[in-house]
Amino acid sequence: MSSAAHMKRRLRERSEHYLMQAAMRDVGKDAPSTVKAYRDRDGLLWRLLFVPVYRRLPWALKQRAMRSLRMTASGWRAPERRPREPWRPPPL
Amino acid sequence: MSERLIVIGGGGAGTAAATIAKRVNPDLRVTLFTEFPDIAYSPCGIPFVHGREIPKFEDLFLSTVERYVEDGLDMRMETTVTEIDLDRGTVTARNTHEGFDKLILCTGFVWEKPNVPGANLEGLHYVKDIRAAMEFDKLLDGMKRVVVHGATPLGVEMAGNLGHRGLQVEFVDEGPWVLSEVLDPDVAEPVHESLEKRGVTLRLGTKVNEFLGDGTRLRAVSTTAGDLECDAVIVCLHKLSNTALAESIGLEIGSTGGVVVDDHMRTSKPDVWAAGDVIEVPHGLSMLPIRALTGSHAYAQGRTAAFNAAGRDHVYDPVWVPWGLVAGDYTIGGFSIGETLATAMGIPYVLAKGVGVSRARYFPGATRTHVKLLAEPDTLRVIGGQIHGGEGVKERADFLAFAAKRGATLEDLAWMENIYSPPIGALFEPVAIAAQNGLAELRTRQPATV
Numbered sequence A: 001m002s003s004a005a006h007m008k009r010r011l012r013e014r015s016e017h018y019l020m021q022a023a024m025r026d027v028g029k030d031a032p033s034t035v036k037a038y039r040d041r042d043g044l045l046w047r048l049l050f051v052p053v054y055r056r057l058p059w060a061l062k063q064r065a066m067r068s069l070r071m072t073a074s075g076w077r078a079p080e081r082r083p084r085e086p087w088r089p090p091p092l
Numbered sequence B: 001m002s003e004r005l006i007v008i009g010g011g012g013a014g015t016a017a018a019t020i021a022k023r024v025n026p027d028l029r030v031t032l033f034t035e036f037p038d039i040a041y042s043p044c045g046i047p048f049v050h051g052r053e054i055p056k057f058e059d060l061f062l063s064t065v066e067r068y069v070e071d072g073l074d075m076r077m078e079t080t081v082t083e084i085d086l087d088r089g090t091v092t093a094r095n096t097h098e099g100f101d102k103l104i105l106c107t108g109f110v111w112e113k114p115n116v117p118g119a120n121l122e123g124l125h126y127v128k129d130i131r132a133a134m135e136f137d138k139l140l141d142g143m144k145r146v147v148v149h150g151a152t153p154l155g156v157e158m159a160g161n162l163g164h165r166g167l168q169v170e171f172v173d174e175g176p177w178v179l180s181e182v183l184d185p186d187v188a189e190p191v192h193e194s195l196e197k198r199g200v201t202l203r204l205g206t207k208v209n210e211f212l213g214d215g216t217r218l219r220a221v222s223t224t225a226g227d228l229e230c231d232a233v234i235v236c237l238h239k240l241s242n243t244a245l246a247e248s249i250g251l252e253i254g255s256t257g258g259v260v261v262d263d264h265m266r267t268s269k270p271d272v273w274a275a276g277d278v279i280e281v282p283h284g285l286s287m288l289p290i291r292a293l294t295g296s297h298a299y300a301q302g303r304t305a306a307f308n309a310a311g312r313d314h315v316y317d318p319v320w321v322p323w324g325l326v327a328g329d330y331t332i333g334g335f336s337i338g339e340t341l342a343t344a345m346g347i348p349y350v351l352a353k354g355v356g357v358s359r360a361r362y363f364p365g366a367t368r369t370h371v372k373l374l375a376e377p378d379t380l381r382v383i384g385g386q387i388h389g390g391e392g393v394k395e396r397a398d399f400l401a402f403a404a405k406r407g408a409t410l411e412d413l414a415w416m417e418n419i420y421s422p423p424i425g426a427l428f429e430p431v432a433i434a435a436q437n438g439l440a441e442l443r444t445r446q447p448a449t450v
Helices: A003-027 A044-056 A059-068 B012-024 B043-050 B065-070 B130-140 B153-164 B185-197 B244-248 B295-309 B339-345 B393-405 B410-414 B430-445
Strands: B004-008 B029-033 B074-076 B081-085 B090-093 B096-099 B102-105 B109-111 B124-126 B145-149 B168-172 B200-203 B208-214 B217-223 B226-229 B232-235 B239-241 B272-274 B279-282 B323-327 B330-336 B350-357 B368-375 B382-389
Touching: A003 A044, A003 B339, B004 B012, B012 B029, B012 B065, B012 B102, B012 B295, B043 B130, B043 B153, B065 B074, B081 B244, B102 B295, B124 B130, B130 B232, B145 B153, B145 B226, B153 B168, B153 B185, B153 B200, B153 B232, B153 B323, B168 B217, B185 B200, B185 B323, B185 B330, B185 B368, B185 B382, B217 B232, B272 B295, B279 B295, B323 B393, B330 B393, B339 B368, B339 B382, B350 B430, B368 B393, B368 B410, B368 B430, B382 B393, B393 B430, B410 B430
Parallel strands: B004 B029, B004 B102, B029 B074, B102 B272, B124 B232, B145 B168, B145 B232, B168 B200
Antiparallel strands: B081 B090, B090 B096, B109 B239, B208 B217, B217 B226, B323 B330, B330 B382, B350 B368, B368 B382
């Protein structure tokens, strides 16, 4: 595996790990029958810097960043999810 | 001379690739290499034999080697391919070189091993090979306490089944709830209850520090919750793509560690396809590659590779991943993403939740079906969901994954047609109830514009 591929894999592994940890903490807050996840002491930069910055970015920007880092699949075409009329609340 | 296709791997993807390629192009000479002595059995059924819900391992076999030979396949059982030479078009197995024109790699996965001291002790068991499972099952008869390490789908099935068998089960995972990489906490709650009813002790938020042994034999597991004495540990961590051969011939490896393929299952080298757990494929919503999907995904990918290797043109779509499993006595499922994953990725969503019944409520056996849908806030197109209850979870997850792939909205689902027949379906479909509730909730949040 090339070093670029290795870096990309490492970036994805680490970012997913800390984003999931943060999401579990938020979504699981006050949920019955859950406990605190085990957390290592390492990963301070990921937790204190990467996660908050990632969360502040809009999804469209994150998608663009992932595409430009070539984290998304190439050679694939998703079938069209045909949008209908933009949704509007039905009349009361 | 007709072309020769070599398939490496005898799991779901490999057997599908070999049989379908031969069926599509009978002139093709197809050879399948597998390192194992058995083929065409369901490894996914192994936990249920251990749990004695399925009487015997032989019931898991779906076909025989002889049957594949009758279909015209050249079957090389217990034959490990050790080398591939793409320039010469040969594979090496048992020190013999065999030529090929086309190659399909279906080398599957290997289990992640615990990265702690003692991981090589006797007594750590991995669920994969049916013969090893048969031997382990005999040992289970003499055991009292086991630790299941990893609350993955396999871990949940093993814990529930070994509890059902009457063993004392300690279920250890670092996450805050079971299946926490997939499942949302509200859906995990009934799973916890169901597992505990089967005698499973949940040790969540708990890290395994070391496996302790007497000599070479496992005695206990040292965890952050204390030492757990046990007779065996069933390791159920992540599946890792088995890419050793793929890397040896320079195939591109992606960000998940799987082999990169296009929508025809073509790898980065000409005349080489790959399918199953060794590859990564994009998720339909994010187009981010994912891997280690279900057996049905592996089979469909094997079929796709076969069609294309055999001269047809077949496209495999990005996946929306319907999934489901029985956890204890409770059924859970879903598709695409849940709230936890959407939150982690930062994908905006609105929620639609509802509870219905699986049959007419007066009909014996009716169970509650909980449905949670995630939809895009602007278009209300469905992007994910989770379902739990009794019967009908699988069918709803399958349907919703397909509906999402085609762009269905909450509005579409709120007005969907459904079967009403008391023994099999209630008047009000739980999916439609959830969508209607979601729309009603949204109406209360924003003023009508019409």
